[in-house]
Amino acid sequence: KNGHWISEDEFSLLQTNLSEAQETLEAIRSGAVDAVVVSGPHGNQIYSLTGAEQPYRVYVERMQEGAATISPDGVILYSNRRFAEMVNKPLEQVISSQVSNFLDAASCKKIYSVIQNQDEVVKHETILQPANKPYMPVNLTASHLPLQDQNVLCLVVTDLSAQKQNEELRMAKEVAEKANKAKDSFL
Numbered sequence: 001k002n003g004h005w006i007s008e009d010e011f012s013l014l015q016t017n018l019s020e021a022q023e024t025l026e027a028i029r030s031g032a033v034d035a036v037v038v039s040g041p042h043g044n045q046i047y048s049l050t051g052a053e054q055p056y057r058v059y060v061e062r063m064q065e066g067a068a069t070i071s072p073d074g075v076i077l078y079s080n081r082r083f084a085e086m087v088n089k090p091l092e093q094v095i096s097s098q099v100s101n102f103l104d105a106a107s108c109k110k111i112y113s114v115i116q117n118q119d120e121v122v123k124h125e126t127i128l129q130p131a132n133k134p135y136m137p138v139n140l141t142a143s144h145l146p147l148q149d150q151n152v153l154c155l156v157v158t159d160l161s162a163q164k165q166n167e168e169l170r171m172a173k174e175v176a177e178k179a180n181k182a183k184d185s186f187l
Helices: 008-030 054-062 081-086 105-116 161-186
Strands: 035-040 043-048 066-070 076-079 121-128 136-146 151-159
Touching: 066 081, 076 081, 081 151, 105 121, 105 136, 105 151, 136 161
Parallel strands: none
Antiparallel strands: 035 043, 066 076, 066 151, 121 136, 136 151
């Protein structure tokens, strides 16, 4: 209905470009590519896909905490799989979404303070708002991530569900014990 007609040559060029992009992505996934050169307004920049930072990348992907890199305007630039699981969304939908989709306004304000004061580290207990799941109690740690030309923050999210559940069980046990003692002393 609102389509745009292109010539066969333009269509062929689009197919070729798409095929090249798919081949490049497959080469990156398989480990056949060591670095990527990205052209930008400040010239070419080389991003290494292996090297000294590789163990850290693997560590971040495998750690039990959620991790995200967030721009000053709240866009999630990077997320590990654990963070995507915590918010109950596919990784592709988490990256480039707003962190405010998953945190309340007070928590966002608290973690954004790191952007203004780059030496500050903010630790904050709050709740994560996963899609189609109950809220999850979490501890957030936000700090400035020192990159060459970007002002971003690093967010580490620790799930406190098990800890909170254990606290509730302990409190319920204490209440039951007190009730039992009260019953014994009454009898």
